[in-house]
Amino acid sequence: MNEAPRRIAAAPKDPMEPAHREAPNNLEAEQALLGAILVNNDAYYRVSDFLKPVHFHEPLHRKIYEVAGDIIRMGKTAHPVTIKTFIPGDDKVGDLTIGQYMARLAGAAVTIINAEDYGRAIYDLALRRSLITIGEDMVNIAFDAPLDMPPQTQIEDAERRLFELAETGRYDGGFQSFNEAVALAIDMAGAAFERDGHLSGISTGIQTLDAKMGGLQRSDLIILAGRPGMGKTSLATNIAYNIAAAYEGEVQPDGSMKAKNGGVVGFYSLEMSSEQLATRIISEQTEVSSSKIRRGDITEHDFEKLVACSQMMQKVPLYIDQTGGISIAQLAARARRLKRQRGLDVLVVDYVQLMTGSKKAGENRVQEVTEITTGLKALGKELNVPIIALSQLSRQVESRDDKRPQLSDLRESGSIEQDADVVLFVFREEYYVKNAEPRDEFDPKYEEWKQQMDKVRGTADVIIAKQRHGPTGTVKLGFQAEFTRFSDLADPSFTQYEH
Known part of the structure; x- marks a missing residue:
């Protein structure tokens, strides 16, 4: 010293x-x-x-x-x-x-x-x-x-x-004996047994996704990636709201609160304002189109639904930070403050490419993104919460015949793939099929296009490309574009499959 x-x-x-x-x-x-x-x-x-x-x-x-x-x-x-x-x-x-x-x-x-x-x-x-x-x-x-x-x-x-x-109660860190680690693992298994759905992690509110992932695991960095228009922000918003709405607190012996089900969610919205994010959530919950809400094109009955939904949402522990271009150090400081003041169980960052690093002299963007993902992984461990970080994919996806994303499509840095515990890709074939519609409805290919469109309409694939704790594979979900809502498919013929 x-x-x-x-x-x-x-x-x-x-x-x-x-x-x-x-x-x-x-x-x-x-x-x-x-x-x-x-x-x-x-x-x-x-x-x-x-x-x-x-x-x-x-x-x-x-x-x-x-x-x-x-x-x-x-x-x-x-x-x-x-x-x-x-x-x-x-x-x-x-x-x-x-x-x-x-x-x-x-x-x-x-x-x-x-x-x-x-x-x-x-x-x-x-x-x-x-x-x-x-x-x-x-x-x-x-x-x-x-x-x-x-x-x-x-x-x-x-x-x-x-x-x-x-x-x-200490800040020295250091080694932990193996018997303490074993005790923590047994405690986690016991908590999973008592929790709704018997999940070891926090439920996303989407059962088919939970079945594959076991919920969101504490201290994990979960990368949620996709091309623009695929609905990655919608999926992240759906999951964040589901977790916050399911929150049930339990008083601990020391007087603090701990989530029994659901959790307190911190959402860093670097792309959209908090009002836009709230409009999406209200649309999803009330089934009133978000474009209609923005234009004011709603009936009296719709308005009553919006008011009732907003009153319910005021009780939900979902906290939004809309600061643009936030650095990893600022994000970490604010997340610590939120955990101390209100509690914190899940953190969502929308999205990685809009964050800034420390910008040391001579650093390029790849090094900066590496610093950001390494910082997010360390923050998840420090706060003991899962972090869902959204990420853009490179344009090379569009030049391929098969538009399904791969790990190599993650933009700007291999560190995103390396630091992530889970990598999810959102893929909506409907988006690409819709854009391929023949201009002439009397075109012989039109009927073929229509059949293909009927097959993929209202569905989305969540591809689990990497998962440290479980299998990779694809989960089929329902997607209602007008309400920006992902949900479990009611049709049992759509099943998840592994690879």
Whole structure:
């Protein structure tokens, strides 16, 4: 760490006040808690869900708590005699050996009823020490003014560290033991069993898509791509609204809210205004054409439906940010803020090519898109939410006879394909068949065109071109263009198939 700035190092106003300030800690609380655990191992389970070894100020106490925890979780008894074999024998506390020190802790132990209070005190002091570290780093960096960290970058970095501290109680990251990872996997399976539809992820509201993907998985980057006119924004809007409308919150032991079904959705609309997005959703929900809504060409009955729909939509946790040309750093900062203030379960970005990177000197657009997709993947992991990022496809699709998109059609960067956990393509054959209509209805080919049009009318393919957790393949959906709505097909003859 850099040397403390002058204002911190300045002499105190009160000559009697010491110049050195010790980091907040309470060794007596640490000793009392460890003593309670050594006397009655049940005390450990009163604090183990929130108190980790790193929260102890004294390194020896940290080691004792860690070893005791490992022994207790194995179903054995943690006692001064069983613990001391796992701690270096040459360590001493004053004139006492480690064994004697632990025996004294156990001898002076308080009742385990107070264990949680002591644990909370230790945890709160650890948070304060972490806050001091972040604050000192902020001050020192601001004084040094390094060239590679302008003030805006420093603000975003401080905001990220504070968010991590608020979310997890620590900001050091580091390795996670495998048994913790296994416990998380089992918890996820249990949550899937209890959730509607038995999905491991968040339901999209479209059953055939959920069946193939298992819902939207947390921390995944889902790329939704297509040529203009295919309806990728419509599909993203449908999914976002379905998730927000299905939101059911559940109060956690710490007082926070967690989504039991559905979720809170953040939607970055870089292409359309929030009013245009809202018009699409209202059209989809009320079955009143969006073009009619814009022109005001509606009946009194239609208007009543619009008013009723808007009243229902006001309760839906869907938040829209319509800032154009937003950078990945700004997007991340706003997403963290939304998660802290309102909660966040799914993030939608429409679309990747309209975002900007940090624009370092000499960087081309491919490098910029690489930075954006890498940043989105990291943000999904940090916030533990799925991110649906829309992407354009290159024009080479139009020059082929088979217009079905492929992974190589993703524009500007191989990193989009590489960083994505799932790649979905929206393909509507109806769009291309409609454009191929013969001008003369007496043309011999007209009847053939009409038959083909009847076959593909009102349908869309969602091609799962890549999926880390499951199969690839194609899902057939219904698409009502006038309401910009995707839905499950009622006709059972349309089935999904894998490849």
